[in-house]
Amino acid sequence: MFNFFRSRHRQIATQVAALEKYDIKPALRQRLSAFFQEGDSRELYHANPRLIAERLQISEIETLRLLTVALKEGLVTLHWDLKCPGCGGIDCNMKKLGEMRTFHACSYCRHRHAVDADEQVRVTFSIDERLRKLNPKPDDIKFRSEVDAKYGVVSGHRLLTLQMFRDLFPRETIPPNESLIIRRVAILFTDLTGSTALYSRRGDSQAYTLVRQHFDILFRLVDQYQGAAIKTIGDAIMAAFTEPEQALQAAIAMHQEIARFNQTLQLPSEDQLILKIGIDVGPCISVTLNERLDYFGTTVNTAARVQATSQGQNIACTEAVLDDPKVAAIAQNYSSVRRNLSLKGLSTPLDILYLQITGNREQGTGNREQGTGNRNWE
Template sequence: MEAVVHEQALDERLAALEAARAWSPRVISKLESHIRSADDAALFRINPIRFATEKNIAEAEAVDLFLHGAFLGLFEMDWLLLCSACSCVVESFHSLKGVRSQFHCGMCRADLEAALDDYIAVTFTVSPQIRSIAFHKPEDLPARDFAFAYKLTDEGLLPDGTPFVKALQGWTSAISYLPPGTTRLELAVQEGLLHAWSPDSDAGFDFRVGGAPAISSQTVHIHFLGNRCEPSEGTVAPGRLAFEIENATGQQGFIAISAIPAEALPILEIPRLEFVTHLSGSRLLATQTFRDLFRSEAIRAVEGIGVRDITLLFTDLKGSTDLYNRIGDLNALSLVQQHFELLREVTVQHGGAIIKTIGDAVMAAFTEPTDAVRASLAMLQNMEVFNRRTPNREVILKIGLHRGAAIAVTLNERLDYFGQTVNIAARVQSLSDANEICLTSEVLNAPGVKDILASYAMEQERVQLKGIHQQIPVFRIHFADIPAL
């Protein structure tokens, strides 16, 4: 079927997208071509990181492209909770408000926990106001498409690089919606396991296949009870087999039966899949464009959502009280605001986001420690240039860095971070002096950081921070040891 594109809406929103910021050559035309010519599957839950690779676009620009596109109505943004064992989409939400860290996978029949940087992915689907695709109406999809294209993703990989969903497709001998009444599913089975599953509930069963082949066709009666099946396990012989599944719930159900050969059973013991790089919730929260465009996004969960690895950068000004006294409140405030803009610009250039300002201080977040370190060096370099233009009105910067786990929360209607990593980062910053960077070993020992700092003189000291039971090593770099721009 030929794609039906709503031309006026597409033209208007592409024009607004083009005006949203400066884009690299042909970025908008590549996106337009994709919207017009890609098949339905390629316009459903687009991974912007994968899109960037396929279209030869810088990752950060591709993320910005889809965020602006979602803001302008070209795309719908989805937050996906992914099962680490089967790569199914356990749940999806159009807003961060719906996301939580505790969830249940019906396919695996297991309770799971996700963090913003682990198994929470953000994707983008073309808006129905721009182009209608089959996945906008999942209830109308054939059973196989509903299971393997809508409920499962192809981004969870087995050790040999095969998407788990492709292996599961190959094993699946029968798949069907279950209207009220009895559905008969016939299949030929060999030694191994018959694993029946439903992507929306715990309904399923496991039958071992073994022993001598059956002389005649076997029939097994199953009661589908919505969230479970009875019997839930059993044994059958190799050969022809029919399942007669009675659905007495009065509502449509779903079942898929995967015949997993004996030699493939160890695959089911793999505790977690490797995932294609996706736009994680953690990276999105540390993206300035997201924080600027989607200010109303909030984490509803009272306990917040965990982030396993975030690098936090704190800055403050040395002698700001004296600055206000010397040049007056209005002049000093103007300089401080200019310094905020400079720090924001540097933070964005290095892939981070400003989380908040606290008086004259800034808190920024980065998903990559190397980006945070490069940003801190650039901040001191740029502040030196800034101060040359304002003699006798110097804005003197102090910087601290720490890396670790944190809790993403909504505080004062703003996405923020909470926990010991935040406390340590702030206290490490308080150790720094004028034009200095202080960082912890967690940052220094991150991959690539020592290479960045190899040519800089560093002083190490052990310090006792408030609230920390033992002394920790802190590494100090002074601006005099940092080459000028």
């Protein structure tokens, strides 16, 4: 028996050591090993990531990143558990997002409901059976519901807006023709002002190099602020965040970093990259398009339209974004202008707040935006 445990411990330690290539620090790897080796088996079966976060003494986002690489290395398995809005029962059978359908029939009460990824779908993780056999399976529903009540759950949507998860598991998508409801997502669009002129002045390849470098900066910031880059469209990106505050923080950092980029390259003022950014928050649906998870709906359209009204170097936010108290607190630190606009394709006029972000730009270059912007502003 002693040998059995020793060999199990060695195997776990060896596999956890493989996480070094993802920059998981030795101290954390050690804590993860110990948790896998000695943890209560009920905490290793359909485990709530927030409980794991507490056991490993790291934040929720660090835990999700750690579990994502652990999943990639075969240390854990992922479950997309689905809570029935009728009876509260949890179906725990889905190992792949590909098994998810638009409608779900509860296996306890047979209630049929449209599936939403933020309130019904929650992600849990189990230790891989090859690493440690939990025998008999500690399927303790009471224990799990107590943990969920204490910590709250991590929604499926949260994991789907984790850039690392999307990068490492691009095939984790819902089947074509199926869709998931997203109750709340912050959608951020960016675009570059004057990029057509930039291409004609600098030539395609030089301009494209600048645009690609700007993409790298934006992708890094989206990830840093816990969002996911959904796609690029020309020189624009679309990103999703579970919290509007994080979208706004990312947007502010984007303006600042692009200003720094312009300065570092000492670009003449007419060639400087200037971002237009728009954010909206609300419900939408998630579907698979071009083999990747994408978002559709009024919130997405509104964010794109709002972005298009920016003249650059500011952040256009809808009223819904500003209704978030954390956003409102941040917005107070910036000068802003409010406009009421009728936007193409949207039925009612929208109140849009433009937060002025000056960044670290050299003197004089900011005038380009103000000159054209203020004329239209009320």
